[in-house]
Amino acid sequence: MKILSLVIALFFVINPASAVDFPTVKGWNPAGEVMTFTPDTLWEHINGAAETFLQYGFVELKTAELSKDGVTVAVGIYEMGSPLNAFGIYRTELPEDAATVEIGGQALISAPYQALMVKDRFYVKVDVYDGEIDDAGGRSMLQAIATALPGNDGLPKVFAQLPTAGQIPGSQRFTREAFLGVRELKNCISADYDPGAGATVQFFVMLAPEGTTIDTVWQSLENKWKAVPDQGEPILVKTVPYRGLVGVIRSGDAIFGISGSESEDALLNSLERFSARP
Numbered sequence: 001m002k003i004l005s006l007v008i009a010l011f012f013v014i015n016p017a018s019a020v021d022f023p024t025v026k027g028w029n030p031a032g033e034v035m036t037f038t039p040d041t042l043w044e045h046i047n048g049a050a051e052t053f054l055q056y057g058f059v060e061l062k063t064a065e066l067s068k069d070g071v072t073v074a075v076g077i078y079e080m081g082s083p084l085n086a087f088g089i090y091r092t093e094l095p096e097d098a099a100t101v102e103i104g105g106q107a108l109i110s111a112p113y114q115a116l117m118v119k120d121r122f123y124v125k126v127d128v129y130d131g132e133i134d135d136a137g138g139r140s141m142l143q144a145i146a147t148a149l150p151g152n153d154g155l156p157k158v159f160a161q162l163p164t165a166g167q168i169p170g171s172q173r174f175t176r177e178a179f180l181g182v183r184e185l186k187n188c189i190s191a192d193y194d195p196g197a198g199a200t201v202q203f204f205v206m207l208a209p210e211g212t213t214i215d216t217v218w219q220s221l222e223n224k225w226k227a228v229p230d231q232g233e234p235i236l237v238k239t240v241p242y243r244g245l246v247g248v249i250r251s252g253d254a255i256f257g258i259s260g261s262e263s264e265d266a267l268l269n270s271l272e273r274f275s276a277r278p
Contacts, residue, residue, distance in 0.1 A: 020079065020122075021062075023148030028066040028073075028141065037061040045076075052092060053078065055176055057085040071131035075145070078123040083156040084189075088174035090118035093125075100170040101139065104146035105155055109138035117142045120151025159189055161205045161254060166193040168200065179204065180243050180259055184220060188257075201260035201270060206248070218250050228264065235271065237264065247271060 022034045035045075039058055043050040050058075059079040066073055080086035087105060093116065100106050104119030112132035117124040124145055126138070133141070146153065159172055171192035179188035190204035208214045225236035225248070237247040240259065247267045248257035261267035 020077075020150065022064050022077065023145065025066055025075070025141070025148055026144045028068045028144070031065040031067040031072055034062055034064045037063070053080075053089055056089040056092075057081040058089075065129070067130075071133055071137075072129045073133070073141070074127045074129055076125040076127075077145075077149070078125070080121055080123055083118075083120050083151070084158060084174050085176075086118050086121050086123045087156055087172075088176055090116060090123045091173045098170070103139060103142045104149075104153055106170070107139075107142050109135050109142070111135045111138055115142055117146065119146050119149050119153060122149050122151065124149075158205075158207070159191075162189065162191050162203055163193070166195065168192040168194055179206075180240055180246060182238070182240055182246070184224060185257075195270070199260070199262075201258055203270075204257050204259070206255040206257065208253070214250070214253050214255060218255060221248060221255070228268070235268065237267065 037045050038060055039054055042053060042058060042061060045061060045063070046053070057080050059081045061076055061078050063074060063076045066075055078086070078089065080089060083105070090106070094100075094108060095110075098108050100108050104117045104124075107115065107117035109115045111134050113128045115126040115133070115138040117126075124142070126133075126141065126145075155172060156174075162172070168191065173190050175185075175188045175190070177186055179185040179190070185204075185206060187207040187209050188204045189207065190202055192200045192202050194200055206217065208217055221236055222234075225238045228235040228237055228247070233249055233251075235247055235249050237245055240246050243259050245261050245264060245267050246257060246259040247261070247264075248255050249271050256271070258267060258270045261270055
């Protein structure tokens with residue numbers, strides 16, 4: 001019995017429940033072997049970019065070449081441990097002002113040579129090695145991969161904490177470290193907003209890192225940021241180079257904030273939107 005128990009234990013260590021085989025992509029044929037990379041070997045595949053992936057909780061990468069109608073692509077499926085981590089690393093590789101589409105969680109087709117997608121805890125990169133892929137072909141392939149992968153479509157549910165009114169579609173982000181370039185702002189979800197005056201502002205929610213509490217995070221901010229007096233709720237502000245005035249307010253188990261305000265009055269007015277979201 002002891003030997004049997006040991007064999008069972010080793011099976012689950014070697015074959016973790018989170019591991020997913022490379023999916024069968026409808027309409028595409030395998031053109032090579034599946035390669036697997038772990039946190040210890042990821043640098044062999046992407047070298048200098050590996051550190052950022054590890055920062056976002058990278059678990060495993062499976063890559064394979066697929067072919068269809070004279071087109072050969074390399075598909076990399078990065079398992080990131082959680083939908084939020086996967087979305088975060090996807091956004092770091094997305095060009096600014098990219099026009100995204102709703103496939104899986106979100107996707108970008110950069111015809112004729114690349115397509116990117118996030119679905120649940122997976123980040124998918126498709127690079128064309130032979131031939132070209134147009135927008136319709138990219139959409140079709142990404143949809144086939146999304147259908148084959150487990151998990152839920154749509155953005156991580158935590159983004160529902162951001163106001164929906166005025167939110168610019170496709171502007172959502174998740175930043176693990178140094179949001180806005182500020183060291184103390186970590187684990188932040190954010191989105192851009194159009195206040196109707198020609199300039200955009202950015203709302204964000206700071207989540208408590210694993211192993212700590214929002215109380216601890218707020219106390220660390222209180223030691224470094226300026227408190228705005230005569231407010232019903234505690235509000236902290238800080239001037240950030242190239243970002244202007246940034247303000248945060250404590251609400252329940254999260255810290256809400258805004259950047260891009262031209263004055264303290266404008267910032268305080270904008271923060272009120274959090275209490276009236278969506």
